[in-house]
Structures are given as C-alpha cells and as structure tokens.
Amino acid sequence: MTHYFKTSDALRRIRRIACFLFITLLSAPAFAAVPTATAVSIGGTPALGEVLTGLYTYDDVDGDLEGTSTFRWLRDGALIATTPTYTVVAADQGTTIVFEVTPIALTGENPGAAVQSIGVVIAANVPPTATGVSISGTPALGQLLTGVYTYADADGDFEGASTFRWLRNGAQIATTPTYTVVAADQGTTIRFEVRPVALTGATPGAAVQSIGVLIA
Numbered sequence: 001m002t003h004y005f006k007t008s009d010a011l012r013r014i015r016r017i018a019c020f021l022f023i024t025l026l027s028a029p030a031f032a033a034v035p036t037a038t039a040v041s042i043g044g045t046p047a048l049g050e051v052l053t054g055l056y057t058y059d060d061v062d063g064d065l066e067g068t069s070t071f072r073w074l075r076d077g078a079l080i081a082t083t084p085t086y087t088v089v090a091a092d093q094g095t096t097i098v099f100e101v102t103p104i105a106l107t108g109e110n111p112g113a114a115v116q117s118i119g120v121v122i123a124a125n126v127p128p129t130a131t132g133v134s135i136s137g138t139p140a141l142g143q144l145l146t147g148v149y150t151y152a153d154a155d156g157d158f159e160g161a162s163t164f165r166w167l168r169n170g171a172q173i174a175t176t177p178t179y180t181v182v183a184a185d186q187g188t189t190i191r192f193e194v195r196p197v198a199l200t201g202a203t204p205g206a207a208v209q210s211i212g213v214l215i216a
Contacts, residue, residue: 035103054099064105094124127205128196147192157198
C-alpha cells in the first residue's frame with residue numbers, strides 16, 4: 001500500500017524540527033574565552049645593574065578584568081625570577097634574557113596561554129685595560145723609576161692586584177711598581193710592563209709595555 005503525505009504535513013514537521021533546533025541553540029551555554037597577552041616585550045637597558053621591565057597588553061573578549069597574571073624571567077631558558085621586573089646581575093652577562101607572561105582573568109575562564117618576549121642579549125663583561133703606560137723618573141744610576149699607567153674597565157669593575165714587570169733589553173729584572181737603576185742597567189734599554197687585573201668580572205686584561213728608556 002502506498003502512503004501519500006500532504007505538503008502541509010511535511011512543512012509542519014520541518015517547522016517543528018527547526019523550532020526545536022533554535023530553542024536548543026538558545027539554551028546551550030555560551031563558551032567563555034580565556035584572556036590573552038599580546039605585544040610581550042622587555043623594557044630597559046640590557047646591561048649589568050639595570051632594571052628590566054616586562055611589558056604586555058592584557059585582553060579578554062568577555063570583558064573580564066585582569067587578575068594576578070604570572071611572570072617568568074628566563075636566562076638561556078632557565079628560570080631566574082617570577083616578578084614583573086628584573087635587575088640584571090653579573091651571571092646574566094653574555095646570556096639571553098626572555099620575559100614570559102601567563103594572563104589570568106579576575107573572573108571567567110583561566111588561565112590564558114603563556115607568551116614569551118623576544119630575547120635580549122646582556123652585554124658580556126670585558127677585561128680591564130691599561131693605557132698611557134710610561135716610565136717616570138731620571139734614567140740614571142741610582143735613580144728611582146716609577147711605572148705609570150691609567151686603569152680602566154668598561155663594566156666599572158675596580159682594579160685588583162695588577163701585575164708589573166721591568167725589562168732590561170727584554171729580560172725581566174723586577175716585578176714591582178717601581179725600580180731603582182743599578183750598574184748593570186747602564187747602556188741598556190729599560191721598559192715597564194703592566195697587566196691590568198680587575199677585582200671582579202672578566203680579568204686580566206692585555207699586558208702593555210711602555211716605550212723603552214736608555215739608561216745613561
């Protein structure tokens with residue numbers, strides 16, 4: 001037996017299904033979004049003793065205000081701090097520092113995805129230098145000669161126990177900051193040499209010699 005459906009019956013069934021689907025969609029819970037952090041970067045000068053600040057923009061499409069977002073500072077991938085700012089220490093020199101933030105909303109869905117900044121390289125500590133190396137005093141028998149030089153360190157490291165050498169025609173004759181001319185020096189050339197040593201940081205620096213002085 002063949003059954004025939006009226007068009008009006010089919011339309012009524014379609015309307016009932018559509019109505020059911022519409023009501024189901026309306027009653028379904030809305031999915032809340034987690035917060036986001038964008039424009040993550042590091043502010044400040046990447047150098048020893050300087051304060052770096054983690055920068056980012058917080059956003060939440062549901063309008064949830066920011067709660068206690070969490071932070072991480074990484075040195076070559078290793079955790080070194082969990083504060084919004086970080087002060088560069090000696091151990092950071094020559095490494096890459098990264099700031100990371102995980103956005104957390106005061107209400108609603110949490111947490112958002114952790115986002116990292118581009119790394120910044122902390123300038124490496126450099127050895128000290130000695131400039132203006134010279135000999136002060138009269139180059140004659142029995143006279144006291146003094147080694148003169150200017151110590152400098154780009155990182156501000158104070159001078160430690162710099163080392164000295166006095167050379168007679170290239171051969172070492174003393175390791176003190178001053179030297180008294182003896183008979184064996186007459187007719188020879190005397191030079192003063194200093195190797196700068198820093199109290200902290202990279203050390204020693206390169207040895208530097210003065211111009212030679214002829215002993216009468």
